[in-house]
Amino acid sequence: xxxxxxxxxxxxxxxxxxxxxxxxxxxxxxxxxxxxxxxxxxxxxxxxxxxxxxxxxxxxxxxxxxxxxxxxxxxxxxxxxxxxxxxxxxxxxxxxxxxxxxxxxxxxxxxxxxxxxxxxxxxxxxxxxxxxxxxxxxxxxxxxxxxxxxxxxxxxxxxxxxxxxxxxxxxxxxxxxxxxxxxxxxxxxxxxxxxxxxxxxxxxxxxxxxxxxxxxxxxxxxxxxxxxxxxxxxxxxxxxxxxxxxxxxxxxxxxxxxxxxxxxxxxxxxxxxxxxxxxxxxxxxxxxxxxxxxxxxxxxxxxxxxxxxxxxxxxxxxxxxxxxxxxxxxxxxxxxxxxxxxxxxxxxxxxxxxxxxxxxx
Numbered sequence: 001x002x003x004x005x006x007x008x009x010x011x012x013x014x015x016x017x018x019x020x021x022x023x024x025x026x027x028x029x030x031x032x033x034x035x036x037x038x039x040x041x042x043x044x045x046x047x048x049x050x051x052x053x054x055x056x057x058x059x060x061x062x063x064x065x066x067x068x069x070x071x072x073x074x075x076x077x078x079x080x081x082x083x084x085x086x087x088x089x090x091x092x093x094x095x096x097x098x099x100x101x102x103x104x105x106x107x108x109x110x111x112x113x114x115x116x117x118x119x120x121x122x123x124x125x126x127x128x129x130x131x132x133x134x135x136x137x138x139x140x141x142x143x144x145x146x147x148x149x150x151x152x153x154x155x156x157x158x159x160x161x162x163x164x165x166x167x168x169x170x171x172x173x174x175x176x177x178x179x180x181x182x183x184x185x186x187x188x189x190x191x192x193x194x195x196x197x198x199x200x201x202x203x204x205x206x207x208x209x210x211x212x213x214x215x216x217x218x219x220x221x222x223x224x225x226x227x228x229x230x231x232x233x234x235x236x237x238x239x240x241x242x243x244x245x246x247x248x249x250x251x252x253x254x255x256x257x258x259x260x261x262x263x264x265x266x267x268x269x270x271x272x273x274x275x276x277x278x279x280x281x282x283x284x285x286x287x288x289x290x291x292x293x294x295x296x297x298x299x300x301x302x303x304x305x306x307x308x309x310x311x312x313x314x315x316x317x318x319x320x321x322x323x324x325x326x327x328x329x330x331x332x333x334x335x336x337x338x339x340x341x342x343x344x345x346x347x348x349x350x351x352x353x354x355x356x357x358x359x360x361x
Contacts, residue, residue, distance in 0.1 A: 040112065040148060042076035042335055045095055048349055049074040049082075050358065056084070058097070061338060063349065063358035067097035076335065078110035081133060090118070092135070101135035113149035115139070115171060126159065130173070139173035151187040151205050153177070168192070168207075177207035188220035191245075200228070211247045219260060225250065225284065227258035227266070240268070242286075251286040263300040263318050265289060281305065281320065290320030298333050304352065306331040306339070313341065315354075324354035 046061040050069070057069035073085035074093075081092040084103065091103030092111075107119040115130045115138065129141035145157030145164060152171055157164040158179045167179030168187075183195035191202045191210060201213035202221075216238045217229040224245065229238040230253050241253035256277065257269035264284060270293075271277045278293040281300075296308035304315045304323055314326030315334075328341040338349045338357065348359040 040078070040110070040150075042078060043080060044336055045077045045080075046336055046338075047077060047082075047095060048335075048338055048340070048358075049076065050349075051347065051360070059349070059358050061336075061351075061357070067093075075110065078112065079114065079133070081111045081116070083108055083110055092116075092133075100133070101131070109146075109148055113152065113171060115149055115154075117146040117148065117154070128156070130154070139169070139171075147186055151190055153187045153192070153205055155184055155186055155192070166194070168205075176205075177203070185220055188222060189224070191221050191226075193218045193220055193226075202226070210245075211243070219258070221245070222260035222262070223264065223284075225261055225266075227260065229253065229258075242266070242284075250284075251282070259299055263303055265300050265305070265318060267297050267299060267305070279307075281316075289318070290316075292316075292320065298331070302334040302337070302352075304334050304339070306333065315339070323352070324350070327354075 047058045047066065049056050050059050052065070052069040055069035056071040056074035057065055058067035058074065060066045071084040071086060075083040077095060080095055081100070084091055084093050084099070086103040089103035090105040090108035091099055092101040094100050105118040105120055107123065109117040111133065115132060117128050118131050119126065119128050120141065121127060126144040127141040128143045128146035129137050130139035130146065132138050143156040144159035145166070147155040149171060153168040153176065155166060156169050156179065157166045165179040166181045166184035167175060168177040170176050181194040181196060182198070185193040187205060191204060193200055194203050194213070196213040199213035200215040200218035201209060202211040204210050215228040216231050219227040225242045227240055228243050229240045231238050239253035240255040240258035241249050242251035242258065244250050255268040256271045259267050261284065265281050267279050267281050269277055269279050278295065279297040280293060281289045281297070283289055294307040294309060295311070298306040300318065303318050306313055307316050307326070309326045312326035313328040313331035314322060315324040315331070317323040328343050329345065330342040332340045334352065338351060341348050341350055343359070346360040348356050350356050
């Protein structure tokens, strides 16, 4: 469950400008939901969800179906549990395909630190609680919003009228940082983004202000750096740069969008004077890893990043070289050595050589 809000940068002026004016960028988000989020990564389990004849099952690394298609939806495994859906209800299976938590939840998150946030009822009612891997509630359904655990903290929210205040609980369900923030995000590397009086800063797991609220937008720390945005002195919209733990700007704000570091590399977006936008990749010194400009791109994972060139998707390696020739209609991040792509209007999985190991019939 990912809280879609302004913290992600998707509501920024630069992103809106791109979506409205740039015809050469067709969808800034890859269609498959495999973009990694902070410290949340699937298990190193070689099981990959596939849809066959309208039902989801799983294949192994060689493309053999090992869990028969039977679910209306199936996700990747997190802590030996995968989220599945049957008749609009969410539950969980283990790595053998056995249903270990019956589908009875209206909304549910992946497991993290042995617990998962779940909701029974409508989103408007929004009473979230947390279950263990046996499906038992260990933290009662008390919250109008709840996210995954990270650093023994889970983001929760209480709604009053149309406003929600955010705080954090520990894995015993105790409030450890009171709900006081206008907006907030999960902890990552011991720090969390919070919004106070319209500006974003960072707190530690005890709620201490470590980096004072001063940014127009901010993203979580990843690989010791965080993307932050400031309002540019001469432009009507923000510019993004990168901050370290010491509140020092190590890469000056200059980008129209900036994302997290993975494998020592981050993707950034640049809009030129003609309102043409493109993506590039930088290292931690702020140096571009190659001279290429991409229509769209994903973050690096497992040393590969998906890139879009002339309306086709392929992959580059961490040196910026083409590793898999652009040929796909869409492409997702590599997870456990396999990536989901779409070719000839059919879903498929490929290995790191670009070989198709499974394709939809």
